[in-house]
Amino acid sequence: MKLQNKIHMYTSLLLAILLVAINFSVYFLFSHLSIDSRKDQVEAAADNMIRGIQRAPAAVVAGDLLRAYVPPDGMLRLMKPEGDFLSPITSSSEQSLSLMKAVYDETRQVRVITHENNRYILVSVPMIWSDGEVVNLQITESLQPTMQTLQVLRIVLIAVTGIALIPVVISGRLLGKLITRPITSMISTMKEIQRSGKFKLLPLNSSSRDELVEMGETFNDMIELLERNFVRQEQFVSNASHELKTPLTIIESYASLLKRRGLQHPKIFAESVEAIHSEAIRMKEMAEQLLLLARNEEQWNIVLEPVRLSKIVTELKVTFENAFAREVQLDVQADCMGYSDENKLKQLLFIFLDNARKYSDESIHLTIGTTGEMAQPCIRITDQGIGIPQDKLSKVFDRFYRVDEARSREEGGAGLGLSLATGIAEALHAHIGLESIQGSGTTATIILPAVPAD
Secondary structure: OOHHHHHHHHHHHHHHHHHHHHHHHHHHHHHHHHHHHHHHHHHHHHHHHHHHHHHOOOOOOHHHHHHHHOOOOEEEEEEEOOEEOOOOEEOHHHHHHHHOOOOOOOOOEEEEEEEOOEEEEEEEEEEEOOOOOEEEEEEEEEOHHHHHHHHHHHHHHHHHHHHHHHHHHHHHHHHHHHHHHHHHHHHHHHHHHHHHOOOOOOOOOOOOOOHHHHHHHHHHHHHHHHHHHHHHHHHHHHHHHHHOHHHHHHHHHHHHHHHHHHOOOHHHHHHHHHHHHHHHHHHHHHHHHHHHHHOOHHHHOOOOEEEEHHHHHHHHHHHHHHHHOOOEEEEEOOOOEEEEOHHHHHHHHHHHHHHHHHHOOOOEEEEEEEEOOOOEEEEEEEOOOOOOOHHHHOOOOOOOOOOOHHHHHHHOOOOOHHHHHHHHHHHOOOEEEEEEEOOOEEEEEEEOOOOOOO
16 A cells, blocks of 8 residues: 555544544543533422422322322332322323332432433432321423434534544645655655656755655765765766876786896896886776765764864974975964864875875975964865976866876875865865965965864
8 A cells, every 4th residue: 555545544544533532432421411501401390399399288189289290201100118199190191100119218319310221310209298298299390302312413523523534634635645645755856866867956945844845855965975976976087097007008018028027137127017016006006096085974983173283283284294205394473273083184184295205306395274254274285396287277176187297106196185185185174275386385274163162
């Protein structure tokens, strides 16, 4: 059964049960109150009758006296312990009540009885007769008018229930459509994506902020994530097949050369091994960078926290100088705090330091300070290398782009460093700026978010 039909059935059934329960409760309460009210009326009539009988002159015949008080649709009866004191007096419409077996009661009783499928109220009250003897006065009065009223109420409630079920069923159908509309739209969108192979987002009602819109937004976020993953996978396959072809060709060529002439010519052997080794290292670095670029930012496990920039840069300076035997000059203009991920910030700085090392033979300058009106923390990496032409400055962040193809190949670069740096900076909510003068050097500026106030 479809969800829409389930919602329709369950809501209609629930509302129908609720409506029937309410109407039944109304009927039960009204019935109970009506019968109790009739009991009170008959009991009050019995008390008035006793007072009237006790005030009547002694010369009045008891039968005539009782006949004056007989109910229009009931019976009066006077009883002693041994039986009827007087013959029962009934109204013309209730002659059969005189045939009903009577029981003497010493205490006041008010109850509902049934005789010949009709219901009656019986009030039994002990009283002192004019001769001082205690007798039992019993008044029996028909509940037929009340039962007829209740029957009319039953018909009205049944009719109202039947009429009310019509909008209940209609509203259940509309509710089912309303709830399942985003789900139906999702199914349609998924089928269209499956059929066309292209990603598509759900149209959403921005004015509504209910759970259905939230579900649609979550679906769109998921589709966007899948699309980004798909694009990243396509880029990875394309980039890997494009860039790994060259080192693999070189390795294959030198390996073939080793097989043919390597054992007889030591110089060729050493050259081939060195080329294969360097290309293998370059392939390893390239594969690592490609894999990192293929990941989503959510998979980088970034934890943003307050970090002291001077501490991070000092540690990285020592590591870099020891690894590459290159001098790095550090200038701390402001010992400020940034809001970043320490490991990813080090990786970002290392990319720019490595680029400065490759394109410059002079010392590298690291500067820590602030910038802008908001005094945001920033780090500058400056080299004194070949620089970047102005017409190429905007392209250096593209994947596999190299300003100097020959030098990059010689240094083992794949043109992925700055593209990776852009991804890391976006994940850190940092801003990268690049300034360069051809022949004089390049300055990379990394502006970090300030530590948020508590």
